Amino acid sequence: MPSGYLDLAELEQRADYVKTFEGVHIPGLLQTEDQIRAIFAASVPKLSEGELEVRVRFRLRRQEILGGVPYEAVIHEAALRIRAADSKVARGQVLQILERSEHPQVTVRVVPFAVDGFAGIGDPLTYAGGPVPQLDTVLMDTPHGGAFLDAEAQLARYREVFSKVEEAALEVIESRQFIERVVRSA
Template sequence: MPARSIVTARQQRLGAELRKLRERAGLTAREAAQASGIAESKISMTEAGRVGVSAERVRHLADQYACDDTGLVEALVGMAAERGRGWWEDCRGKVPAGYLNVAELEHHAAELRTFQTVHMPGLLQTEEQMRGIFASSVPLLSEEQREARVRYRLRRQEVLGEVAYEAVIHEAALRIRAADSKVARSQLLHVLEQSERPQVTVRVVPFDVDGFAGISAPLVYASGPVPQLDTVLVDTKHGGAYLDAEAQLNRYRAMLRTIEKVALGVVESRNFIHHLLQRM
């Protein structure tokens, strides 16, 4: 099987999880190759996500690594068995490659939780809000680039009907105007409408809340089929950073618990947004 020319974040994650199993077993790649009867180069390429791996081979490797966590093994088998192109692949070359990894992460998540400090969550943005954000991008985007990003983000929003989604939004993000007051008002109304959906929860952290020091980087916490396969996506100036080490996951779980403690309740949050609308 030829090596992949493009490796997605999810393919890298599957390989990384297989590497973790090997390392927990105390085996080098060479020792794993000898024990499993698989070429060392194939072990390395698989762990890098450069080649695919069958469900049967995942089970074989898990057995060689003495992994008795059935839930984790079956989740990895499910990842290995995934075939076909997601809709986001049609956007390759039209939007930044990192965008595609975001859509893939959302598509496979069991649950999505986000905390946003400055921008409205992408899954809750109106089309006009998106255009306002992309119009101020640095460097400036062409009209074709902006429209490609808008179409991509609108398509991403279809996941809201398929997965539980909780957005905690800081008051700053609710007040910042990506365009003008009309767009800002329409955006808040849209958030209220979306918050009525059964699988969508919206909560607000107001400026005057006590006991909250703030968090600089917006984040998305995507739950996997088992906790070990959870992923944190943190926005940085240079793109998204995907975190999945156990210590990192525990840190962001604790961080989200802190945020949820200080956020207003669901009803209070809706009332807060209604109050902002009345003052516009």
């Protein structure tokens, strides 16, 4: 496993809470096995079958934190509609998001295409918080891999960014209804 994957898993395990925003992809902690497999199968350069299996199993194993750590995912409508594979995988993926959102420690909210004023907030990010805010960590996904940020100025910036993302998102019940409509159209 690349070291960044291991760092992310440790960050999630040790956090008091995790918040994530995804604009184009379903958050890894909510992905179905079929979705994970399709995403890694599309990797460039192509992964060997062994590498693909290790990454699929690793991501599925990371999902075990969902029972113990409060988790909030804000997902843009684009991520709900982009098909990593076919319509069957897409439908199963959206259904799993609905199922996971029923867990008391999991909050899922959606930013619809129709929301006004959402320019410039397209980068995926994960915010892992702990008992001391100065020790929080942000993971920014970049085209060249993840970047872990922990300087106070960076944390303050991404707290504000996440606050804007939350302001743009539908409330929890509205988000569930929105996701149910996406299921019906998939």
